Amino acid sequence: MRVIFNEEMQAVADDLDHMARNVRDAIHGAGQALTRQDLDAAQTVIDGDAETDALANSVIDQCVVLLSRQNPVATDLRVVVASLRLAATFERMGDLARHIAETARRTYPESPLPPEAIDMFQQMQDFLDVTADRLVTMLADRDTNVAEQIIADDDxxxxxxxxxxxxxxxxxxxxxxxxxxDVVLLGRFMERLGDHAVSASRRVVYIVSGFDPSKEPARDEGTDID
Amino acid sequence: MRVIFNEEMQAVADDLDHMARNVRDAIHGAGQALTRQDLDAAQTVIDGDAETDALANSVIDQCVVLLSRQNPVATDLRVVVASLRLAATFERMGDLARHIAETARRTYPESPLPPEAIDMFQQMQDFLDVTADRLVTMLADRDTNVAEQIIADDDxxxxxxxxxxxxxxxxxxxxxxxxxxDVVLLGRFMERLGDHAVSASRRVVYIVSGFDPSKEPARDEGTDID
Incomplete structure (x- = not known):
């Protein structure tokens, strides 16, 4: 996503890249906090969320200015709208990673998890670590193949x-x-991180290809009733 | 919100009013399903969510057309952006009400709740029923006093x-x-419904007054670590 449709979008694209890297770091850090009782990692995630929130506001402000000055139409306009929504998705992912870190901090030096749950949460974390890295690559390279991988793997x-x-x-x-x-809430936060990664991927596919992901069925289906 | 800033926004405002009424009905229905084992109410909420999703897409499409044709600037532009975000908030509230209804449907004819939890969930539902009615009034009358009540009461x-x-x-x-x-997930869904009602209220305050609610501290703070 180095250039979206013109130079005026470059600052927005840079902020979205920055948000994606922050979200990646927050997911990795939350995992360190959760699976290794790393208190410093937890605190870094918690403290770092404010910057992600500020970047989201920055993206919104820049998009509003851009809409006002450039009056983009057709695909360009939809890319701006998709960028607004992408910023909201990343902001929310930062919140969810923070919640995981807060839970780990609260129970420190103990794990919030009983021993028999640790392996399963490690597997979920391993999955999210890969997804987090993919998010950054997807956005930096506007790579729809990576986006499709994120979408396909969420199951x-x-x-x-x-x-x-x-x-x-x-x-x-x-x-x-x-x-x-804690297991129920942590599992929910991690599942929602995956859902939001799918949502972000759909927006990137849309930005790159012009396909409208908002017409897809909503995520967050079913898992909580099983 | 009968007229937002000009006639072109009327259809958007009507759809947002419609979404607010759908969300109100979904919250009431989910409560019936949860506290009275009302299977018909549960099914109605579940089936009705598709319309709310469709309205959200309609609002987005109309806003994009409006941005393209009218090139609104300054406050008018920010109202359009706030409307986009309001639609996303209502869509998410519909999802959460559906999740509650799905949980009630899964355990039917039993309640998902043990007897000692019923009174507490009834109190949460009573709170959300009031909030749901307020949402509709707030939006129909652009009433910032009602919005402020929703924000103040969420604690x-x-x-x-x-x-x-x-x-x-x-x-x-x-x-x-x-x-x-189920108690943890249902409680989380209900708490998030309250958070989203606060978020919607901030957007309405912004639309009416020009104050920017995105600069407020994010909701969804703290409750899940207590």
């Missing part, structure tokens, strides 16, 4: 998420009710 | 939500782990 995260519920109801489960609450 | 919902976590860790708790999972 794997949903399946891991479902398995946390099964674990919590199995004889293997040893956790307290506080740990079950 | 009450957050407090009720925190109490569900305390209940789940008290000797009074009799629920299964499946019920605890």
């Amino acid at each position: 794997k995260l949903d399946e891991l998420h479902r398995r946390t519920f099964a674990l919590a109801q199995s004889p293997e489960w040893s956790g307290t009710n506080q740990q079950l609450i | 009450k919902l957050d407090e009720l939500h925190r109490r569900t976590f305390a209940l789940a860790q008290s000797p009074e708790w009799s629920g299964t782990n499946q019920q605890l999972i």
